[in-house]
Amino acid sequence: MKKFAAGLICFIWSTLALAQQTPKLDTTSFVVVGEGLAAGLADFALRDVYQKKSFPAVMAQQMGTAFPQPLIQPPGIGSVPGFPVLPVAVPGPWQTSVRKPFPPPLFVFNLAVPGHHLVDAVNLRPVPPLVQTGDLKQTVTNLILGYPAMILGSDKPLWTQAEYAVEMNPTLVLVELGYTEALEAAVHAKPNLMPDPGTFHTNYAKLLTTLQSTYAQIITTTIPDPIDTAYFSTVAGSAQLTGRSAGTLTSRYGLKTGDLLSPDALFEIPIETTPLPAGSVTSAATAAEISDRVRALNAEITTVSKNAGAVLYDLHALFARLRTSGLSVGSYSLTANYLGGLYSLSGSYPGTTVHALIANEILTLLNQTYKTSFPLADLTTVAPNDPAVRFRPFAVPEVAQ
Amino acid sequence: MSRPVLQFALLMMVFFGSVRLADSSAFSITELGARSAGMATAFTSIADDGSALFYNPAGIAFQKGTQFQFDTLVVVGLFRFNPSSTPPGTVVPSNGYSGSVKPHFIPVASMFFTRRINPKWTFGFGSFAPFGLSDNFTNFHDGDPAITKFPGRFAGTRGRLEEVWFQPTIAYRLNPNSSLAVGVAWVHTHLLLEQSFLNPRTDGLDFGNETANQIFPGVDPTLAARSIARLLPEGRSRVAGTANSPGFNAGYLYKHAASKTNVGLMWRSAVVNHLNGLASFGFTSPFPLQQFVDKDLLPKAFPTQKTTGSFVTPATYAVGVSNSAFWHSLISVDFRLQDYQRFRSIPLNFSETQATNPDVRTPAEKRLFFDFRNSYQIATGFERALNPKTVVRAGYMFDRSPVVDKSVGPVFPDANRNTFSVGASRTHGDMEFTLFYQAVKFMDRTTNVDANANQFTNGLYHNFAHLMGIGLRLHKGGDSSTP
Numbered sequence: 001m002k003k004f005a006a007g008l009i010c011f012i013w014s015t016l017a018l019a020q021q022t023p024k025l026d027t028t029s030f031v032v033v034g035e036g037l038a039a040g041l042a043d044f045a046l047r048d049v050y051q052k053k054s055f056p057a058v059m060a061q062q063m064g065t066a067f068p069q070p071l072i073q074p075p076g077i078g079s080v081p082g083f084p085v086l087p088v089a090v091p092g093p094w095q096t097s098v099r100k101p102f103p104p105p106l107f108v109f110n111l112a113v114p115g116h117h118l119v120d121a122v123n124l125r126p127v128p129p130l131v132q133t134g135d136l137k138q139t140v141t142n143l144i145l146g147y148p149a150m151i152l153g154s155d156k157p158l159w160t161q162a163e164y165a166v167e168m169n170p171t172l173v174l175v176e177l178g179y180t181e182a183l184e185a186a187v188h189a190k191p192n193l194m195p196d197p198g199t200f201h202t203n204y205a206k207l208l209t210t211l212q213s214t215y216a217q218i219i220t221t222t223i224p225d226p227i228d229t230a231y232f233s234t235v236a237g238s239a240q241l242t243g244r245s246a247g248t249l250t251s252r253y254g255l256k257t258g259d260l261l262s263p264d265a266l267f268e269i270p271i272e273t274t275p276l277p278a279g280s281v282t283s284a285a286t287a288a289e290i291s292d293r294v295r296a297l298n299a300e301i302t303t304v305s306k307n308a309g310a311v312l313y314d315l316h317a318l319f320a321r322l323r324t325s326g327l328s329v330g331s332y333s334l335t336a337n338y339l340g341g342l343y344s345l346s347g348s349y350p351g352t353t354v355h356a357l358i359a360n361e362i363l364t365l366l367n368q369t370y371k372t373s374f375p376l377a378d379l380t381t382v383a384p385n386d387p388a389v390r391f392r393p394f395a396v397p398e399v400a401q
Numbered sequence: 402m403s404r405p406v407l408q409f410a411l412l413m414m415v416f417f418g419s420v421r422l423a424d425s426s427a428f429s430i431t432e433l434g435a436r437s438a439g440m441a442t443a444f445t446s447i448a449d450d451g452s453a454l455f456y457n458p459a460g461i462a463f464q465k466g467t468q469f470q471f472d473t474l475v476v477v478g479l480f481r482f483n484p485s486s487t488p489p490g491t492v493v494p495s496n497g498y499s500g501s502v503k504p505h506f507i508p509v510a511s512m513f514f515t516r517r518i519n520p521k522w523t524f525g526f527g528s529f530a531p532f533g534l535s536d537n538f539t540n541f542h543d544g545d546p547a548i549t550k551f552p553g554r555f556a557g558t559r560g561r562l563e564e565v566w567f568q569p570t571i572a573y574r575l576n577p578n579s580s581l582a583v584g585v586a587w588v589h590t591h592l593l594l595e596q597s598f599l600n601p602r603t604d605g606l607d608f609g610n611e612t613a614n615q616i617f618p619g620v621d622p623t624l625a626a627r628s629i630a631r632l633l634p635e636g637r638s639r640v641a642g643t644a645n646s647p648g649f650n651a652g653y654l655y656k657h658a659a660s661k662t663n664v665g666l667m668w669r670s671a672v673v674n675h676l677n678g679l680a681s682f683g684f685t686s687p688f689p690l691q692q693f694v695d696k697d698l699l700p701k702a703f704p705t706q707k708t709t710g711s712f713v714t715p716a717t718y719a720v721g722v723s724n725s726a727f728w729h730s731l732i733s734v735d736f737r738l739q740d741y742q743r744f745r746s747i748p749l750n751f752s753e754t755q756a757t758n759p760d761v762r763t764p765a766e767k768r769l770f771f772d773f774r775n776s777y778q779i780a781t782g783f784e785r786a787l788n789p790k791t792v793v794r795a796g797y798m799f800d801r802s803p804v805v806d807k808s809v810g811p812v813f814p815d816a817n818r819n820t821f822s823v824g825a826s827r828t829h830g831d832m833e834f835t836l837f838y839q840a841v842k843f844m845d846r847t848t849n850v851d852a853n854a855n856q857f858t859n860g861l862y863h864n865f866a867h868l869m870g871i872g873l874r875l876h877k878g879g880d881s882s883t884p
Contacts, residue, residue, distance in 0.1 A: 026489040028601070029628045066624035068617050106616045106693060109628070149693075157692050167689045169631040171489065215490035215548040 025217055025370035026171035027063045032056040033121055033161045033207070034112030034176035036080070037224075037315075039144075040069075041114040042344035042351060042388070044083055045076030046140070048100060050344070053352035053382070056110055056174060058359035062374050068105040070144040073098055078114040078140050080346040081180065082187030082231060082262060088139050090131045104148050107168060111161045113137075113144050118177045118195070118203050121161040122210070126150060162210045170216040174362075175207065176315070178223035178301065182294050183348055186226035187262065189282045191289040194297070201300040208308040218310035219362065222298040224319035227287045230338040231347035232260035237337050241393055242269040258284025263338060263347050311369055313362050322354070329353060330380040332389060341389045351388020353379060427776065427803045427815045428534040428562050428714075429739060432839060433511045435472045435872025439824015439837035440782025441796025443735040445721030446665035448654055450874055451513025454527030454570055454584065457667040457719070459652035461515045461525045462572035462580030465879025470513040472835075474870040477505050480536060480814050484860035485849065487552045497863070498551050500538045500814050507535055517879065525570040525584075531669065532590075532714045534562035538811040539595070543637060543685050552857035553811050555603065559595035560812035564588060564672065564714055566648055578657065584650035590674045592712070593641040594747075594769075594812065599684075602855040605630030616690075634688035634699065640708055640749055642678020661726040663733075671716040671743055680708040680751060680763070702762040707752045713743040715775075715803075731784040741773040741803030771813070776803035782822075794824040794837070807850045810858040816846035822868075835872035841865065 032038050039046055040054030048071040051057065060067030073095045079085045091098050115137045116124065124137075126146025132138045142150060145164055149156040157167075165173055178200070185193035195203075211218055226232070238261045239246040249255055249269065253276050261269075265280035298316055305312040322342055326335040334341035334353065344351050350358075360376040367374055383389050434452025437444035444452070448460020451470030480500030487493060511529040518524055539558040541550040551558065570584035599605045609626030616632075617625035649670040656663050682703035695701075716739070723733035751763040782796035797820065804815040824837030843864035853859050 024486075024489040029631050064624070066617060066620045066628045068620050068625075101619045103618060105618060105620065107632075107689075152693070155692065168628075169689060171631070213546075215546065217489065 025366060025372055027065045029109070029168055029170045029216075030056070030060050030063065030065050030067055030172045030174070031109045031165045031168050031170035031216075032112050032174045032176070033165050033211070034174070035116045035121075035178075035180040036078070036112070036114035036349060037179050038174065038176040039110065039112035039114050040355070041078060041080065042346070042349045044080050044346055045072075046078045046114050047072050047074045047076030049074065049387070050352065050355075051110070053355055054110070055355040055358035055362070056112070058356050058377050059174075059363060060109075062359065062363055062377060067110060068108045069110040070104075070108045070147065071100045072143070073100050077136075077143060079136060080114075080348060081183045082264070082348060083346065085136060088131065088133050088136050090139060090143070099143060099147055106148065108144070109168060109170075111145060111164050112176065113141050113161065115140060115180055116161065116177070117181050118200060118207065121177055122203060122207055123160060125160045125163070126158040128154075162207055165211060166214055170214055172219070173211050173214070173216045174219045174221070175211070175310075176221045177204075177207075178297055179226075182223050182290065182297070183226045183231075185293070186282070186287075186290045187231065187279075187348070189279060189286045191286060191293055194290070194293040197296045197300050200297050201304060204301060204304045205307070208304055208310060212308060218305075218308060219313060219366075220301060220305040220310045221313045221362075222301055222316040223294050224315050225291050225294045226348060227260065227291050228319040228323040228336065229348045230336055230340060230343035231262060232282060232287065233262075233266060233338050235259060235261070238266055238269065241266055241338060244269060253281070255281065256283065258287070260284070260287055263345075266338060311365060313365055315358065318358065318361060327353070327357065329383040332383050334383075334389065339391050339393045341386075341392065344388045345391060352386040353383045353389055356382040427741065427773065427813060428532045429776070430474075430509060430531055430533050431737075431778065431798075432474050432837075432868055432870065433472060433509070433529045433531070434470075434513075435474075435824065435835035435837050435870045436794070436826060437782075438474070438839060438868070438870055439794035439796065439822055439826075439835065440733060440784055441780045441798040441820055441822045441839070442778075443721060443723075443733040443780040443782035443796055443798070445667050445719045445735050445737075446654070446663040446723040447721070447731070447733055448652070448665060451515055451525070451527070452511065452529075453652075454513050454515070454525045454568060454650075455511070455529050455531065457652040457654055457665045457721070458525065458570045458582035458584050458650055459572055459580040459654035459665065459667075460582075461523045461570065462574045462582060463654070463656070464515050464523065465517050467516045467877045468514070469875040470872065472511045472513075472870060472872040474509040474511075474868060476507045476509065477867040477869075478502070478507070478536070479865045479867075481863040482538070482553070482811070482814060482860055483863070484552055484857050485847070486854070486859065487857055488548065490548045491552055492549050493552075497861070498538055498540055498553075500536045500811060502535050502537045509533060521574050523572040523574075525572065525582075527568045527570065527584075528565065529568075530563060530565045531717070532562060532564040534560050534812075536560055536811065536814060543635070543683070547635060550597075551811070554597040555600040556810040556853070556856040556858045557594065557596040557812040559593070561593040562591070564590040564674070566650075568648070568650060570650065579653065579655040582650075582652045586648035586650060588644075588646045588648040588672050588674075590644040590646070590672070590676070590714075591641070592643075592674070592676060592678075592710075593639065595637070595639045597635055598638050599630075599633050599636040600855065601627070601630035601633070605633050608633060632689040634684040634686060634691070636699070636703065637683045638680065638703075639682075640678060640680045640710070642676030642708060642710060644674035644676045644711075646672050646674055648672045661724055663721075663723045665719070665721045665723075667717070667719040667721075669717040671740065672714045674712055674714065676708075676710040676712070678708050678710070679705065680749070681705040701760040704753055704761065704763070706763065708749055709752075710747055710749040712747040715739040715741045715743050729785065731782075733782045735778070735780040737778045737780070739776045739778075739803065741776050744771055744773040744803070746770045746772070771808045772805055773803040773808065774805055776801050790828045792826045794822075794826075796822045798822075806848045807852060809846060809848045809862060810853070810856070814862045814864060816843040816862060816864065818843050826872075831876050833872075833874040833876070835874070837868075837870050839866075839868035841868060
């Protein structure tokens with residue numbers, strides 16, 4: 001009986017040991033499918049200064065793997081939800097080839113396209129001509145996914161993000177999608193712009209199934225809640241930024257408890273525009289509904305990721321934590337308030353310090369999951385060179401009312 | 402045409418139709434006579450049938466009349482490999498990868514003929530295959546996802562070697578107790594090696610390094626090369642060639658009648674095979690770079706072409722002692738040494754190179770290194786007559802593998818072997834029918850060679866082989882039994 005018990009224990013132990021074997025991670029070809037956040041969109045456009053320091057780029061650097069990117073010459077391309085869409089002007093001022101370096105890499109591994117929804121990542125492919133004067137999203141798509149293929153000949157393949165990722169035969173894929181949908185709904189205060197969770201689930205599963213065909217390890221991220229970003233300022237925060245008292249703002253603009261103000265409103269308050277621009281105030285109820293819907297989509301991402309065996313990083317939790325606690329880096333105390341140091345001028349897309357922080361968090365997750373030892377980026381060297389950290393408000397004296 | 406001649410012609414046809422060799426492992430085949438195989442091949446000092454032409458040609462000097470002998474061996478090799486590491490995501494079959502050829506039954510045939518010319522001289526002719534190999538780890542179709550394919554395919558997927566000796570021999574009876582024999586053989590060899598290439602971790606990097614600045618300008622070329630190597634197709638190469646070379650064989654046999662003891666010595670020369678053949682290449686399609694490069698880039702870089710090469714099969718030195726003084730039985734012991742250290746490498750010389758055609762990337766020479774060590778076999782056999790017509794046999798052999806750890810892989814999944822055999826013969830008039838069975842247990846072998854890490858050939862090799870054979874001996878003239 002003792003022998004039987006010992007044998008049973010050995011069997012169970014060996015079975016458990018087998019089940020707990022650490023999977024291996026191959027970072028040879030690291031490909032990113034995503035939208036503006038993974039692309040390195042910051043301030044009001046996509047441009048090389050931020051792209052080079054986007055969190056996937058930092059990850060690649062720390063992992064020691066090649067990561068060719070579709071770098072865009074300043075002042076950049078694209079637009080950020082919540083701000084006016086500028087006409088398509090490519091090349092823009094101070095731009096020559098738009099993409100850099102020139103000649104460009106034949107392929108890029110950061111496939112993230114600012115403005116892409118989940119369905120776009122699966123369905124939207126480059127379409128000639130390269131510059132579509134009436135369609136900014138298509139132009140950005142062309143410049144990222146269709147270049148240089150579109151100038152090499154009409155027989156060259158034009159891939160969607162998902163197709164492109166598969167063609168690159170990746171060993172590691174990071175998927176960061178859904179934030180554009182959430183952000184567009186939030187900035188327009190229209191929760192119903194958010195995709196239906198069921199449809200989102202189906203499309204996300206389809207994308208991961210496509211990527212699984214490469215046998216790459218997949219990392220997914222949850223969707224940050226736009227309400228946690230600096231795009232949305234509380235009345236108190238707005239008062240602090242504009243040098244007005246909260247009471248003044250409340251009475252002058254008819255604000256209610258919990259209302260959130262966009263950068264548009266913050267720009268108008270100092271010049272005492274009345275009323276505030278349409279859509280620049282989001283009610284607490286609308287904000288709560290947005291947050292609920294983001295959580296619903298994240299539940300779907302979690303489920304699909306688990307089913308696909310993907311490693312899930314909770315980006316949503318990080319943004320929430322930054323909103324609650326801010327971030328101390330060296331002598332810098334950074335907050336998620338507008339011009340608080342964590343977010344770029346758009347308020348909705350972070351600066352390079354947060355990108356480095358995201359990279360470190362995902363690398364830590366990889367180190368834990370795969371028993372790797374990727375070094376982390378040093379935030380104390382990143383922050384001093386982060387434009388977002390340097391964009392700080394003047395100490396505005398409170399104006400006598 | 403007389404009946405014996407017709408029979409001989411038919412049997413020759415059968416023989417040539419079935420010389421499709423394939424034992425396993427370090428390519429020696431020792432079970433070329435059914436009677437000797439029943440005694441685990443401890444036959445150097447016995448050599449009392451046609452297979453003496455292989456085991457000890459001096460033995461034919463003691464054989465009277467005319468003898469035809471045909472032996473056929475069937476090998477069922479069961480080769481399994483469980484890699485200790487694989488590319489991430491690789492789906493490894495639960496019982497490892499199989500290296501067995503299909504169909505599983507591999508026939509190996511031999512033919513022997515001896516004729517006493519006069520009491521001193523005996524002539525013999527043997528056709529046999531002392532070296533052969535056939536294994537196949539091609540568990541995939543070229544278009545399958547890379548991650549489902551046998552991970553060691555870049556070290557080889559299929560090996561096939563057939564070395565057939567056509568050996569006329571003359572034996573001389575020195576005195577009533579001893580004899581000497583010499584044979585000169587025409588040795589015909591066929592070699593085929595098949596493997597995948599453009600391994601993203603090794604040779605694929607060469608292409609990546611060459612094109613890094615064009616495909617990924619501004620990216621660290623070393624890192625870029627690794628990614629570019631993954632955008633290439635997988636290549637498959639096949640090199641096949643034949644060689645015709647001379648071989649030599651000599652033997653000595655001494656019989657001490659009083660003690661009923663025999664002593665035999667045998668030497669078979671090494672053979673230098675100068676191969677002439679063809680190298681051909683193929684590539685998976687489509688692949689990511691395909692639509693961005695000249696569609697003929699790879700076929701031009703690796704054209705089908707004439708190839709030469711060379712390799713050496715080892716010499717064999719054998720000594721055996723047998724005694725039939727006890728228990729009405731015959732007991733024998735053999736020790737054989739094979740100088741496999743001659744098998745260091747196979748240089749393959751390609752006829753088309755970059756020097757003559759800038760599009761070509763086949764090198765002037767690609768050398769496959771094996772660096773074998775010498776091997777030895779210790780065999781012991783037992784034979785007992787149950788009655789005047791029926792004889793039974795048994796034996797055991799230990800075979801030390803010549804394959805060093807670094808060369809253990811899909812072409813040579815070898816290990817030391819323990820062989821157990823049984824056999825029996827039944828005489829009917831001038832004919833003798835013989836059967837044998839051998840169980841060959843390869844010792845489990847686990848390799849862990851750093852240099853093989855990127856070829857994924859490290860791991861556990863777990864092999865077993867069943868050998869079964871039959872022999873037919875026809876005896877005309879002289880006594881019906883051996884002297």
